[in-house]
Amino acid sequence: MSAVFVWIDQFKGKALNASWEALAVGRTVANAWGVPLTAVVFGQGIENVVTLSFHYGADKVVKCEDATLADYRLEPYAALLGKVVGDAKAVIGGGSTRGRELIAAVSADLNGALLSDVTELSADGGKLNATRPVFAGKVLSTVAPSGDGSVFITTRSRAFAPLTPDASRAGEVESVAPVLSEGQISTKIEGFEETKGTVNLSDAAIIISGGRGVGSPEGFAPVRELADVLGGAVGASRAAVDAGWIPYPHQVGQTGKVVSPNLYVAAGLSGSIQHQAGMRTSKVIVAINKDPDAPIFKLAQYGIVGDLFKELPAIAAVFREKLGK
Amino acid sequence: MNIVVFTKSTPDTAAKVEVDGGGKVTWGNAQLVLNPWDEYSVTESVLLKDAHKVNTTAFAIGDEIHNDALKQALAIGMDNAIRIWDAGMSGQDSLGFAKSAAAAVKKLGDVGLVIFGKEFVDVGTDAQVYQLARLLGCTAIGAVSKIVAVDFNAKTIKVERMVEEGKQTLTAPLPAVISVLKDINEPKSPSFIGIRKASKAVIPVWSSADLGLGEAASGAAAKVSTVAYRNLPVRAGQVEIIEGGSERERAEKLVNKLLEEKVI
Numbered sequence: 001m002s003a004v005f006v007w008i009d010q011f012k013g014k015a016l017n018a019s020w021e022a023l024a025v026g027r028t029v030a031n032a033w034g035v036p037l038t039a040v041v042f043g044q045g046i047e048n049v050v051t052l053s054f055h056y057g058a059d060k061v062v063k064c065e066d067a068t069l070a071d072y073r074l075e076p077y078a079a080l081l082g083k084v085v086g087d088a089k090a091v092i093g094g095g096s097t098r099g100r101e102l103i104a105a106v107s108a109d110l111n112g113a114l115l116s117d118v119t120e121l122s123a124d125g126g127k128l129n130a131t132r133p134v135f136a137g138k139v140l141s142t143v144a145p146s147g148d149g150s151v152f153i154t155t156r157s158r159a160f161a162p163l164t165p166d167a168s169r170a171g172e173v174e175s176v177a178p179v180l181s182e183g184q185i186s187t188k189i190e191g192f193e194e195t196k197g198t199v200n201l202s203d204a205a206i207i208i209s210g211g212r213g214v215g216s217p218e219g220f221a222p223v224r225e226l227a228d229v230l231g232g233a234v235g236a237s238r239a240a241v242d243a244g245w246i247p248y249p250h251q252v253g254q255t256g257k258v259v260s261p262n263l264y265v266a267a268g269l270s271g272s273i274q275h276q277a278g279m280r281t282s283k284v285i286v287a288i289n290k291d292p293d294a295p296i297f298k299l300a301q302y303g304i305v306g307d308l309f310k311e312l313p314a315i316a317a318v319f320r321e322k323l324g325k
Numbered sequence: 326m327n328i329v330v331f332t333k334s335t336p337d338t339a340a341k342v343e344v345d346g347g348g349k350v351t352w353g354n355a356q357l358v359l360n361p362w363d364e365y366s367v368t369e370s371v372l373l374k375d376a377h378k379v380n381t382t383a384f385a386i387g388d389e390i391h392n393d394a395l396k397q398a399l400a401i402g403m404d405n406a407i408r409i410w411d412a413g414m415s416g417q418d419s420l421g422f423a424k425s426a427a428a429a430v431k432k433l434g435d436v437g438l439v440i441f442g443k444e445f446v447d448v449g450t451d452a453q454v455y456q457l458a459r460l461l462g463c464t465a466i467g468a469v470s471k472i473v474a475v476d477f478n479a480k481t482i483k484v485e486r487m488v489e490e491g492k493q494t495l496t497a498p499l500p501a502v503i504s505v506l507k508d509i510n511e512p513k514s515p516s517f518i519g520i521r522k523a524s525k526a527v528i529p530v531w532s533s534a535d536l537g538l539g540e541a542a543s544g545a546a547a548k549v550s551t552v553a554y555r556n557l558p559v560r561a562g563q564v565e566i567i568e569g570g571s572e573r574e575r576a577e578k579l580v581n582k583l584l585e586e587k588v589i
């Protein structure tokens with residue numbers, strides 16, 4: 001029986017955490033089926049990612065180091081991944097922008113079953129059963145592949161925990177050649193503008209969000225201050241984004257990012273149903289709001305009824321003392 | 326040259342969506358609306374139509390409830406709307422959806438650009454964007470935040486797209502299948518004339534036979550089946566309101582609790 005493959009998404013030689021989460025899911029499936037787990041790494045300057053793939057659970061790595069793959073593009077990546085996995089039993093990717101599109105594309109190329117954006121997976125008795133949120137996370141569905149063709153899976157960011165890395169693990173590395181030459185690739189990357197200094201929301205373990213209550217672009221200062229002290233990311237409600245106080249990539253909710261941090265602090269936002277759709281699976285939710293009847297208090301584990309401009313700086317100060325920062 | 330948008334009706338975003346005793350997904354008597362992400366794809370197609378001499382067609386795959394979304398697309402300014410459906414398509418998976426979509430794009434012919442919203446909120450996926458592009462053998466570009474330039478004669482497109490680490494600028498040949506983010510435009514509202522046109526429109530339906538699809542995109546051929554729907558687990562416990570005489574006192578209590586919970 002062939003292997004379970006996990007595609008490792010990396011950017012400039014650093015793997016996304018979502019990839020190690022996917023590798024943990026791959027381990028579960030490979031164990032249930034009694035087959036090896038192969039990590040697939042494409043790019044340039046990927047030696048460290050290859051090494052870490054073993055630490056995070058892979059038995060084998062297939063790699064392709066080539067200039068055409070230095071920056072991710074769907075065309076060359078899909079052509080090569082399709083060739084590498086062949087008639088694999090399962091191909092898994094993490095829930096990044098790139099992972100979601102690459103795995104879906106290859107599932108079509110190879111006419112396989114696609115379970116996308118999975119938040120739970122069981123492989124009991126070798127049979128796959130996955131949970132995926134539908135209707136903007138208001139309802140859950142259980143889906144299963146029918147038939148016994150290849151199964152393609154993408155996991156939702158932070159829904160699964162990576163394995164604890166084991167630095168003693170190593171294994172066989174197979175190098176493969178790219179399928180498409182630069183002349184055969186029609187998509188060209190003309191430029192890239194890196195978002196600096198902010199933690200990626202979908203990957204963040206701690207998120208501090210502000211809503212209409214922050215009142216202005218400057219009003220995000222106490223939100224940002226607490227995020228900085230805790231090494232977290234800054235989120236926002238749509239009301240704050242629509243007001244132009246903070247750019248759209250910070251929006252959490254049904255028409256923004258779906259997040260699942262360990263700690264979500266909601267300050268000056270009411271907790272509309274659309275906002276909840278993006279953050280309700282957070283582990284611990286703290287609400288800070290002047291209005292004791294705000295719906296966010298129904299979802300929160302801890303609440304402070306008060307003014308965010310007084311409460312947030314006080315919380316940041318106490319954390320700074322306790323964490324020695 | 327045609328621009329195509331795939332859309333569908335979804336319950337209003339404020340609706341309480343639940344699974345009833347019979348295991349069916351319900352949304353009470355909440356209104357059906359255009360899939361919220363599709364406000365941007367429909368608007369973008371109308372903006373492109375106004376700037377270039379192209380024809381715009383909205384497709385929905387699904388039963389009659391999706392006429393609502395198609396009429397909304399017409400009201401906002403798209404030229405044509407066509408629904409794709411027959412009973413055998415019920416239960417199709419995302420690849421079945423993409424196969425139906427690919428057949429519809431080919432039947433329409435001369436398509437330069439297919440635009441999707443970021444995802445369909447009902448099925449909760451953007452998979453069909455990429456699956457469709459691969460089936461058509463054309464470029465796929467997801468998460469587009471800006472169309473910098475498009476030339477339907479030279480068949481090229483230049484876009485900005487958002488990835489986790491920042492903003493990428495790409496050029497690619499047409500035809501292309503793209504998905505667009507909220508940043509791309511300010512959604513247009515239906516116009517008076519548009520609403521009148523939409524209310525009179527009779528939406529044609531293409532069946533899988535019309536598309537020459539055979540069994541390929543049917544529910545019976547689906548490679549993924551939905552076993553069951555269930556409601557979200559209820560979040561345990563009630564909120565604990567942190568009381569205290571000053572913000573300092575409340576902050577200390579809260580921080581201690583969070584450190585005890587080991588979420589930091």
Ligand SMILES: Cc1cc2nc3c(=O)[nH]c(=O)nc-3n(C[C@H](O)[C@H](O)[C@H](O)COP(=O)(O)OP(=O)(O)OC[C@H]3O[C@@H](n4cnc5c(N)ncnc54)[C@H](O)[C@@H]3O)c2cc1C
Nearest residue numbers: 211212213237238239253254255256268269270275290308
């Ligand atoms: C199609 C559609 C999609 C949507 N998608 C999203 C989405 O993805 N994400 C999203 O967030 N919303 C979304 N919305 C909007 C949503 O319905 C709400 O309008 C929005 O979430 C409200 O934002 P808010 O909570 O910041 O504002 P409000 O509801 O106005 O709440 C502000 C809160 O701040 C409190 N407050 C004010 N001042 C202070 C202070 N000094 N200290 C403490 N508290 C204070 C107030 O008591 C109030 O509770 C969507 C809506 C639609 C129709």
Ligand SMILES: Nc1ncnc2c1ncn2[C@@H]1O[C@H](COP(=O)(O)O)[C@@H](O)[C@H]1O
Nearest residue numbers: 386387416417418419422445448450453
């Ligand atoms: N992945 C998908 N993408 C888009 N539409 C889908 C997808 N899966 C199912 N559908 C459509 O969603 C509707 C309801 O599907 P169901 O889950 O069977 O109730 C039908 O119109 C299907 O054609």
